[in-house]
Amino acid sequence: MQKSIKAKHFILQFAIISNLMFFRVDSLFSETHYIRTDDEFTVVKAEIIPSEITVNDGESAGPFKIKIEPNTITAQAYQWDFEAPAGAGNDPFCEFNQKNAESTTIKRAKWFALPDSACGCSSTSTYKIKCEITINGEKINATYSKLNVQVPEPTARTDMPKFLLGWPETGYDLNGDWKVIGLGTISRPPIPDTTFFIGRNSYFYQKVSEHEKQHRRDWENGFDGHILFSETEFYNMISNLTAPTPQELSDKIREQYILYVDEENIEVASTKSCFEYRAYQVSDSIPPLYLNQNCGRFSCP
Numbered sequence: 458m459q460k461s462i463k464a465k466h467f468i469l470q471f472a473i474i475s476n477l478m479f480f481r482v483d484s485l486f487s488e489t490h491y492i493r494t495d496d497e498f499t500v501v502k503a504e505i506i507p508s509e510i511t512v513n514d515g516e517s518a519g520p521f522k523i524k525i526e527p528n529t530i531t532a533q534a535y536q537w538d539f540e541a542p543a544g545a546g547n548d549p550f551c552e553f554n555q556k557n558a559e560s561t562t563i564k565r566a567k568w569f570a571l572p573d574s575a576c577g578c579s580s581t582s583t584y585k586i587k588c589e590i591t592i593n594g595e596k597i598n599a600t601y602s603k604l605n606v607q608v609p610e611p612t613a614r615t616d617m618p619k620f621l622l623g624w625p626e627t628g629y630d631l632n633g634d635w636k637v638i639g640l641g642t643i644s645r646p647p648i649p650d651t652t653f654f655i656g657r658n659s660y661f662y663q664k665v666s667e668h669e670k671q672h673r674r675d676w677e678n679g680f681d682g683h684i685l686f687s688e689t690e691f692y693n694m695i696s697n698l699t700a701p702t703p704q705e706l707s708d709k710i711r712e713q714y715i716l717y718v719d720e721e722n723i724e725v726a727s728t729k730s731c732f733e734y735r736a737y738q739v740s741d742s743i744p745p746l747y748l749n750q751n752c753g754r755f756s757c758p
C-alpha cells in the first residue's frame with residue numbers, strides 16, 4: 458500500500474515535468490489513465506457497464522457499453538474482446554454483434570467447461586469482457602465486465618401421465634348381477650409437451666431434446682415389452698368384476714384402479730435407473746459432452 462502511494466507521487470511529478478509526453482499507468486492503477494488533452498493531462502476513467510451480466514447458455518447478452526469519465530472525453534476507436542480461464546473446455550467463444558462500437562452485445566452466449574471435465578465441471582462459466590479504447594491516439598483498457606453463462610439444472614422435464622382416463626362399459630346379466638362388459642372410454646392420456654428450462658438456442662438443446670424424446674418413446678411404446686399405465690392391463694384386472702348394484706360395482710372398479718396405480722408407481726420407481734440409462738445412451742454422444750452426461754449415475758441390469 459505504502460509503496461503504491463509513493464509510486465503515484467513520483468508519476469504525477471514526472472508527468473508535470475515532462476509535459477509533452479503521453480503517460481500511462483495501467484499497471485499501477487487499473488482504472489485510471491492519464492491522457493494528454495491539448496496541453497494538459499486529464500485523469501480518464503473508462504469502464505464497461507454493467508459490471509456483470511448473467512444469462513443462460515445460448516441467450517444473447519448485453520448490451521455492454523463503454524462509460525468514460527469525464528464525459529467530455531470521447532473515444533475514437535473501440536476493440537471488444539473476451540477472455541476465458543486457461544484450460545477451459547467446450548471451446549470458449551463470445552461472438553460480438555459489433556467489435557468496434559461504443560456498445561455491443563454477445564449473440565449466443567456459450568457456456569464453457571471449468572474444469573475441462575465431462576462430469577466435474579461447473580454449470581456456470583464466467584468470461585471477462587474487455588474493451589480497448591483509443592483516445593487521442595492513446596490506447597487504454599476499460600475496466601472489464603463479467604459475463605456469467607449458466608446451464609440451468611434441470612435442463613428439461615417431461616411429466617409422464619401416471620393415471621388412466623375414462624370409465625369401463627358396465628351392464629347387468631340375466632342373474633341380475635352388474636358387471637364390466639367392455640373397455641368403455643378407458644384410455645392412456647397423451648404425454649404432455651416437454652418443458653425446456655434451456656432455450657432453443659442453447660448449445661445443449663439437441664442433446665437434451667433427444668434425451669427427453671427417448672423417455673417419451675419408452676413411455677409410449679413400453680419399456681422392455683411392458684407398457685406402464687396400460688388400459689388393457691387395467692382392464693384385465695376388472696373384466697371379471699360383478700356386484701349386486703351399480704354403486705358396488707363402481708366401488709370395486711375404483712378399488713382395483715387404486716391398486717393398479719400403486720403397482721405401476723412401484724414399477725416406475727424400480728425402472729427409473731433403466732429409463733435414465735437408456736436416455737443417456739442416446740444423449741451422451743451428442744455434443745457438448747459435458748454436464749448432462751450419465752457419468753456412471755444410472756445403470757440397467
Ligand SMILES: [Zn+2]
Pocket residue numbers: 668672732733736
Ligand atoms: Zn432423463
